[in-house]
Amino acid sequence: MKLRKDTWRWTLMDTYLLRKYIGSVFYAIALLMTIIIVFDISQNMQYFNNTTAMNVITGYYLNFIPYFVTLFFPLFTFISVIWFTSKLSERNEIISFFNGGVSFYRFIVPYIVGAILLGIFSLFLSNFVVPTANANLNTFKDKYFHAPHNMGVGAITQRNFHFKNTKNSYVYVQNWRKNALMGDKFTYEIFGEENIPYKLSADRIMYDTCKSNWKLYNYRIRTFDAEGREHLIAGMEMDTTFNFGPADFSPDVSTAGTMSYSKLKKFIKKEQEKGSTLVKSYQIEQHRRVANPASIIVMTLLGLCVAARKTQRGIGVHIFIGMFFVFTFIFLQQVSTVFAVSESLSPAMAVWLPNLIYLGISGFLLYTIPK
Numbered sequence: 001m002k003l004r005k006d007t008w009r010w011t012l013m014d015t016y017l018l019r020k021y022i023g024s025v026f027y028a029i030a031l032l033m034t035i036i037i038v039f040d041i042s043q044n045m046q047y048f049n050n051t052t053a054m055n056v057i058t059g060y061y062l063n064f065i066p067y068f069v070t071l072f073f074p075l076f077t078f079i080s081v082i083w084f085t086s087k088l089s090e091r092n093e094i095i096s097f098f099n100g101g102v103s104f105y106r107f108i109v110p111y112i113v114g115a116i117l118l119g120i121f122s123l124f125l126s127n128f129v130v131p132t133a134n135a136n137l138n139t140f141k142d143k144y145f146h147a148p149h150n151m152g153v154g155a156i157t158q159r160n161f162h163f164k165n166t167k168n169s170y171v172y173v174q175n176w177r178k179n180a181l182m183g184d185k186f187t188y189e190i191f192g193e194e195n196i197p198y199k200l201s202a203d204r205i206m207y208d209t210c211k212s213n214w215k216l217y218n219y220r221i222r223t224f225d226a227e228g229r230e231h232l233i234a235g236m237e238m239d240t241t242f243n244f245g246p247a248d249f250s251p252d253v254s255t256a257g258t259m260s261y262s263k264l265k266k267f268i269k270k271e272q273e274k275g276s277t278l279v280k281s282y283q284i285e286q287h288r289r290v291a292n293p294a295s296i297i298v299m300t301l302l303g304l305c306v307a308a309r310k311t312q313r314g315i316g317v318h319i320f321i322g323m324f325f326v327f328t329f330i331f332l333q334q335v336s337t338v339f340a341v342s343e344s345l346s347p348a349m350a351v352w353l354p355n356l357i358y359l360g361i362s363g364f365l366l367y368t369i370p371k
Contacts (some may be wrong), residue, residue: 008106013097017110020088024080025118029069032076036068037061047144059140063133067257070130073122074295075326077115081303082322089308104369108304115300122293127261135258158250164275165244168192173205176249181207183249186216188242197224207246213239253278256285264289283347284340291351298359299329305365325361329354 041048048056069076088094097107158176165171165188174185186205190198202219221233247255256264268282276282302325307318332354340350 013102014110014113017107018114020084021081021111021114022118024084025077025114028076028080028083029073032072033065033068037064040064044145050144060137063137063140066125066130066133067137070122070125070292073118074292074299075330077118077296078299078303078326079322081111081300082307082318085304085307086318094308104308108301111300111304112297115297119293119296122296123290126289126292131258131260134254138254138258161249163248164273165242165248167273171242171244171248173249178246178250181209181246195224195228198222208239211239213241215239248274253281253285256282261286261289280341280343280347284337284351287348287351291355295355295358298355298362301362301366302358305362305369308369325358329358332357 048060051059085094094107098104158173158178160172160174161176162170162172168191170189170191172185172187172189173183176183183205184203186202188200189196199222200216200219201222202216204217206215206217207213208215216238217236219235219238223231223233225231256267259267264282264286268279268286271279271282303322306321306325336345336350336353339345340347345353
């Protein structure tokens with residue numbers, strides 16, 4: 001049947017499908033997040049005994065929820081689309097739309113609109129809400145999960161750690177204790193073209209949070225003048241400042257999760273100059289913030305193509321096929337990430353590859369589906 005021109009305008013059918021789509025997504029999010037929270041409470045109850053229930057809700061779970069929502073948003077979307085579209089197909093509502101002169105491609109318009117709206121919402125969460133929530137969540141964990149009574153103050157978190165501070169300066173510490181902000185056998189070297197004109201070493205280095213500076217104990221400073229003569233200065237204690245902080249001695253992939261997109265780009269550039277081994281992981285986080293929202297559109301199309309095929313065996317078949325795609329999608333994400341960290345793939349390709357593969361699968365199913 002040939003479509004009338006006005007059928008491409010927004011209609012009551014579009015509003016109905018869009019409301020069903022978005023409502024199902026948020027219903028799935030609420031249901032699955034409730035299950036996740038119940039399991040999390042049972043696992044971390046011992047850490048919550050030292051604070052109030054209100055502090056746990058506002059300081060932990062209100063910051064805990066946004067991260068998991070954005071992480072599983074594409075999967076929430078996929079499962080929701082399969083569920084409510086299968087119900088439409090089972091009740092012959094899709095056939096009714098087609099009998100009314102609506103083509104299959106016109107039928108998917110509200111799905112695409114809903115996926116774009118959810119993608120924009122997910123993009124906003126990933127780059128503005130989640131970084132702040134992660135920072136607050138880390139603060140809560142440092143206070144109650146990683147408190148001195150849970151983790152020894154003198155516990156060593158890094159051994160034989162070194163990094164490139166600037167273009168020609170390097171930093172080394174033998175043992176770093178994150179909780180105490182203290183390190184042993186510290187060395188700071190500046191390299192010249194042919195020699196090392198400056199070398200500062202100390203038996204112990206500690207960060208003073210009150211003065212925002214470093215304290216060196218039993219230090220030695222070796223310098224060389226233009227004639228190559230060595231000069232040695234030694235002392236028991238010295239206060240000084242560097243252009244690096246305590247966080248540089250305990251790098252963590254989760255650090256990138258507390259930054260906005262613009263700050264993350266600057267942070268990655270700085271870490272590249274330092275020669276950090278975690279640059280690939282930071283770049284994966286950067287690309288994932290865009291790829292995850294984009295995958296909502298891909299998973300919506302895939303879920304629609306799976307669920308729109310009417311079967312005599314009911315919704316169970318659609319759910320089974322959907323679970324297969326979900327698990328293979330997650331598996332592909334993990335495998336591609338491993339290849340990116342091992343430098344077999346670029347971070348951008350590793351993050352976007354699952355989306356591209358499933359976009360191709362969606363295109364094939366969309367082409368072959370009975371219309």
